[in-house]
Amino acid sequence: MSYNLSNLLYLITIVTFILALHYLSSPAHARRGNQIGAAGMIVAVVVTWIKIGTTSWWAIAIGMLIGGGFGAFAARRVKMTAMPQMVALFNGVGGGAASLIALAELHRILPEPGAPKVDISLAIVLSALIGSISFAGSMVAFAKLQELIKGRPITYAGQQFVNGALIVGAVAAGLALVAGVQDEWLLWALTAAALLFGVLFVLPIGGADMPVVISLLNAFTGLAVAAGGFELENNVLIVAGMLVGASGTLLTLMMSRAMNRSIANVLFGAFGQVSAQAAAVAAGDAGGSVRSASAEDVAVMLAYAHKVVFVPGYGLAVAQAQHDVRQLADLLEAKGVEVSYAIHPVAGRMPGHMNVLLAEANVPYPQLKEMDEANPEFPRTDVALVVGANDVVNPDARNNQSSPIYGMPILNVDSSQAVVVLKRSMNPGFAGIENPLFYNPKTVMLFGDAKASIDKLIQDVKAL
Amino acid sequence: MSHNTILVFEVTILVLAIFLGVEVISKVPTLLHTPLMSGTNAIHGIVIVGAMIVLGLPDKSAFTWIVGFAAVILASANVVGGFVVTDRMLEMFRKREPAKRADASQDGKGTS
Numbered sequence A: 001m002s003y004n005l006s007n008l009l010y011l012i013t014i015v016t017f018i019l020a021l022h023y024l025s026s027p028a029h030a031r032r033g034n035q036i037g038a039a040g041m042i043v044a045v046v047v048t049w050i051k052i053g054t055t056s057w058w059a060i061a062i063g064m065l066i067g068g069g070f071g072a073f074a075a076r077r078v079k080m081t082a083m084p085q086m087v088a089l090f091n092g093v094g095g096g097a098a099s100l101i102a103l104a105e106l107h108r109i110l111p112e113p114g115a116p117k118v119d120i121s122l123a124i125v126l127s128a129l130i131g132s133i134s135f136a137g138s139m140v141a142f143a144k145l146q147e148l149i150k151g152r153p154i155t156y157a158g159q160q161f162v163n164g165a166l167i168v169g170a171v172a173a174g175l176a177l178v179a180g181v182q183d184e185w186l187l188w189a190l191t192a193a194a195l196l197f198g199v200l201f202v203l204p205i206g207g208a209d210m211p212v213v214i215s216l217l218n219a220f221t222g223l224a225v226a227a228g229g230f231e232l233e234n235n236v237l238i239v240a241g242m243l244v245g246a247s248g249t250l251l252t253l254m255m256s257r258a259m260n261r262s263i264a265n266v267l268f269g270a271f272g273q274v275s276a277q278a279a280a281v282a283a284g285d286a287g288g289s290v291r292s293a294s295a296e297d298v299a300v301m302l303a304y305a306h307k308v309v310f311v312p313g314y315g316l317a318v319a320q321a322q323h324d325v326r327q328l329a330d331l332l333e334a335k336g337v338e339v340s341y342a343i344h345p346v347a348g349r350m351p352g353h354m355n356v357l358l359a360e361a362n363v364p365y366p367q368l369k370e371m372d373e374a375n376p377e378f379p380r381t382d383v384a385l386v387v388g389a390n391d392v393v394n395p396d397a398r399n400n401q402s403s404p405i406y407g408m409p410i411l412n413v414d415s416s417q418a419v420v421v422l423k424r425s426m427n428p429g430f431a432g433i434e435n436p437l438f439y440n441p442k443t444v445m446l447f448g449d450a451k452a453s454i455d456k457l458i459q460d461v462k463a464l
Numbered sequence B: 001m002s003h004n005t006i007l008v009f010e011v012t013i014l015v016l017a018i019f020l021g022v023e024v025i026s027k028v029p030t031l032l033h034t035p036l037m038s039g040t041n042a043i044h045g046i047v048i049v050g051a052m053i054v055l056g057l058p059d060k061s062a063f064t065w066i067v068g069f070a071a072v073i074l075a076s077a078n079v080v081g082g083f084v085v086t087d088r089m090l091e092m093f094r095k096r097e098p099a100k101r102a103d104a105s106q107d108g109k110g111t112s
Helices: A003-023 A027-052 A057-077 A080-109 A118-145 A159-178 A184-202 A207-232 A235-258 A263-268 A276-285 A295-303 A314-319 A322-334 A353-360 A371-380 A450-463 B003-025 B030-055 B062-091
Strands: A307-312 A338-343 A368-370 A383-387 A418-423 A443-447
Touching (some): A003 A027, A003 A235, A003 B003, A003 B030, A027 A057, A027 B062, A057 B030, A080 A118, A080 A314, A080 B030, A080 B062, A118 A159, A118 A184, A159 A184, A207 A235, A207 A263, A207 B030, A235 A263, A235 B003, A235 B030, A295 A383, A295 A450, A307 A371, A314 A322, A314 A353, A322 A353, A322 A450, A338 A353, A338 A371, A353 B030, B030 B062
Parallel strands (some): A307 A338, A338 A368, A383 A418, A418 A443
């Protein structure tokens, strides 16, 4: 297939990708958009296959079966709650592929009489560097979210120095390559430094910030792929990679804005390191005691309320309690209670995660209230039922300047008449921060697994 | 076409893609940010094209063989996994009939 014809066909792929992103602007046709994108991907694969001809076709087929089989299996099997780490995993392997391509390309063009073209070697260096950081970082993010390693930030003395040294070393090796030093080992050294940097860079970031990190690494992989396009003089890689690079960067900014924090603070703040001062303040507030209630008491509160607002959080997702919550809501509605759901933009572990889960349980859209819509409603609310949420309802974000989440917009559940918190235990949340809401005299705690508690509430409300 | 002509062309489409990427996702509602992340994740699976080109090189060394084969495996996991995960997420957002009033039926659990 000629250069021009294949590029023309690749244009079809590019258009489908743009449509896929465009269709994501509304839930109504988002899924169709994704299918169009997948079709475009198939076009690109077929065109490439025809272009290469029969060389090693069987190796390509076997590789695709292994990788695609794994991808399909993992993606089909994963629970909705584990989606964030799946995205991290698939993002990482994409970055890994981009950096492997860089290694192969350098190996192919060296030794070059004179020196390799500067733009080609620059592209090789960039895709190896960014792709490797994305690969290693995503794997750590995956391990943290999957709880293979501790979700809490891991810090040690001299961390910034080690990270800085690794990046300077990698960039130096890269510059040497671009300047025309013809030694493959430079790229290997660069890749090793970048991999190590990726690991060390993500390790100190707390689990609660992982979504922002995954989004950033997603943009990184896009950039690495775009650089790969320059190596191989391939338009579809350049455009698709850069689309992801640009949109991923914007999404990362939007996400950190939703948490009212800067990117730098997310990446280097070692969030969740509760400062001694903050802990002291929290302990001072925590002078009060925690009231716990039985399911029967809570059932009575709910059944005789005029307005109940559910505040779902990650605990609901973990317990797979979304269907039970919906059932409880239906039951309360049958008793004439006005029910709605208040969704914090970063509830769960990714923006929109909660909406996905509640949509799965067929909760009607109009009952889902975004934060700005939900907050003015709380003073008129009789009972706010917090199901496995913690940081997004923590009043410290409003009141305690030394709290690591100070300034993050929260759901003001404490302005409602009564608050019921469903929680497994008094352990601090994912971010490891104390929550004074639990010590508020208006609050009662219902301890236990979210699903078991909700089921118990359903029984008790029915029995009334 | 000379190398430089191609390079200038490539840089042009790169810059246009930046603006397009920003423009096309600035309209995506928060509700769909998770699928958006996952969807863009699937799109950079286009790296499979690069992996295929590397493994499809004629007269390649053993090194290129191994690296290219690994790249094809990783990239296909990215493509297939990315699109399937996104599809599963978006499946949840399908259109449904307006909420039944609870007193009309007590069906309880949603089916999905």
